[in-house]
Amino acid sequence: MKTPCYLLDEAKFERNLKILAGVRRRAGVKILLAQKAFSCFPLYPLIARYLDGTTASGEHEARLAHEEMPGRENHVFNPAFTEQEMRSIVKWCDHVIFNSVAQWRRFRGFPRLPSAGLRVNPGYSEVEHEIYNPCAPGSRLGVPRDRLCAADLEGLEGLHFHSMCEQGADVLQRTLAHFERLFGEFLPRMKWVNFGGGHHITRRGYDVALLVRILKDFRRRHPWLEVYLEPGEAVALDAGTLVTTVREVLDYDIPVAILDASAECHMPDVLAMPYRPSIVGAGAPGEKRRTYRLGGPTCLAGDVIGDYSFARRLKQGDVLVLRDMAIYSFVKNNTFNGIPLPSIALRAKNGRIRVLREFSYADFKSRLGPA
Ligand SMILES: Cc1ncc(COP(=O)(O)O)c(C=O)c1O
Numbered sequence: 001m002k003t004p005c006y007l008l009d010e011a012k013f014e015r016n017l018k019i020l021a022g023v024r025r026r027a028g029v030k031i032l033l034a035q036k037a038f039s040c041f042p043l044y045p046l047i048a049r050y051l052d053g054t055t056a057s058g059e060h061e062a063r064l065a066h067e068e069m070p071g072r073e074n075h076v077f078n079p080a081f082t083e084q085e086m087r088s089i090v091k092w093c094d095h096v097i098f099n100s101v102a103q104w105r106r107f108r109g110f111p112r113l114p115s116a117g118l119r120v121n122p123g124y125s126e127v128e129h130e131i132y133n134p135c136a137p138g139s140r141l142g143v144p145r146d147r148l149c150a151a152d153l154e155g156l157e158g159l160h161f162h163s164m165c166e167q168g169a170d171v172l173q174r175t176l177a178h179f180e181r182l183f184g185e186f187l188p189r190m191k192w193v194n195f196g197g198g199h200h201i202t203r204r205g206y207d208v209a210l211l212v213r214i215l216k217d218f219r220r221r222h223p224w225l226e227v228y229l230e231p232g233e234a235v236a237l238d239a240g241t242l243v244t245t246v247r248e249v250l251d252y253d254i255p256v257a258i259l260d261a262s263a264e265c266h267m268p269d270v271l272a273m274p275y276r277p278s279i280v281g282a283g284a285p286g287e288k289r290r291t292y293r294l295g296g297p298t299c300l301a302g303d304v305i306g307d308y309s310f311a312r313r314l315k316q317g318d319v320l321v322l323r324d325m326a327i328y329s330f331v332k333n334n335t336f337n338g339i340p341l342p343s344i345a346l347r348a349k350n351g352r353i354r355v356l357r358e359f360s361y362a363d364f365k366s367r368l369g370p371a
Helices: 010-027 041-050 059-068 083-092 101-107 169-189 208-221 268-272 361-366
Strands: 005-009 030-034 053-056 073-077 095-098 115-119 158-160 192-194 226-229 240-250 256-259 290-295 304-310 319-322 343-347 353-357
Touching: 005 010, 005 353, 010 030, 010 041, 010 208, 010 343, 030 073, 041 059, 053 059, 059 073, 059 083, 083 095, 095 101, 095 158, 101 115, 115 192, 158 169, 169 208, 208 226
Parallel strands: 005 343, 030 053, 030 226, 053 073, 073 095, 095 115, 115 158, 158 192, 192 226, 256 290
Antiparallel strands: 005 240, 240 256, 240 319, 290 304, 343 353
């Protein structure tokens, strides 16, 4: 296989999807794929067998879902829609979620507007990284309770909140208590409510039974409401790897291996979060005989994936497999330094590997000027 390459695993997707479908069935809720985390559309037919549809972050993802998951629910949220975007969105989407009262006022009379909802800020989040915390002071995401009055909601059918990131059902329980305390008075006039993403449902050890209890309890108290969850990560969690080759090894004080994959270009959350990907056969620094700093092939000094130890010396041509690389990876890729984009391949359930997409110089050039 040519590297770098994201290798998706159909069986692992199906495992995740079965867990999500179980929640959907047992709790009587609807579950959407948040395309921002994963939008490799050749997998959409499989995802559509288990979930209710998708949610989009804007016009392009909404169009992708319309084209590649036809006939399923198509929701969209954006912090600030433009009129030109809205003209497309009303053709493709059945639910649109506004981020502010100003946006709702602006678009409420828009021709053929689908079921409209408002994102609110529940004023509570347990997310530690500020960059991923939509409830951090000064947040632009969701209307704070003190900026909302009943008259603003005239004509809206849904409320939406999103304030979690890779978290358990216990966090949803606490968040929901805040949401209901602040916004519960508005629920009787709504048709649906959306609890956003960040539910790490397919993670080992996630308390699925507690989630089902919370959702059923909420539905018992609000039987007229359709309840949505829109996880991204949970759909593709641990369902893909990034396969990369060692280009060069430098025998410095801290030995360095330069890979053909870059943290900056191909796994930006490693730097933003920051988090440390797990690598097949590698351990923590010092745990195995040889420790290396793994870096990318760009000019950025900080393009470093981390320090890892291996049982034997690394050499040029060695192949490394980074785990859990299907989410927030190729959706965020860039071609900084002209570094080629990794190809995307799928291992089918029968073990056969099919390359879904390879990228070339043309993909780099076409983003920078006239074709
Ligand atoms: C509004 C909204 N919904 C859903 C998600 C998906 O979250 P996750 O991939 O953590 O489940 C996000 C992630 O940022 C989001 O902003």
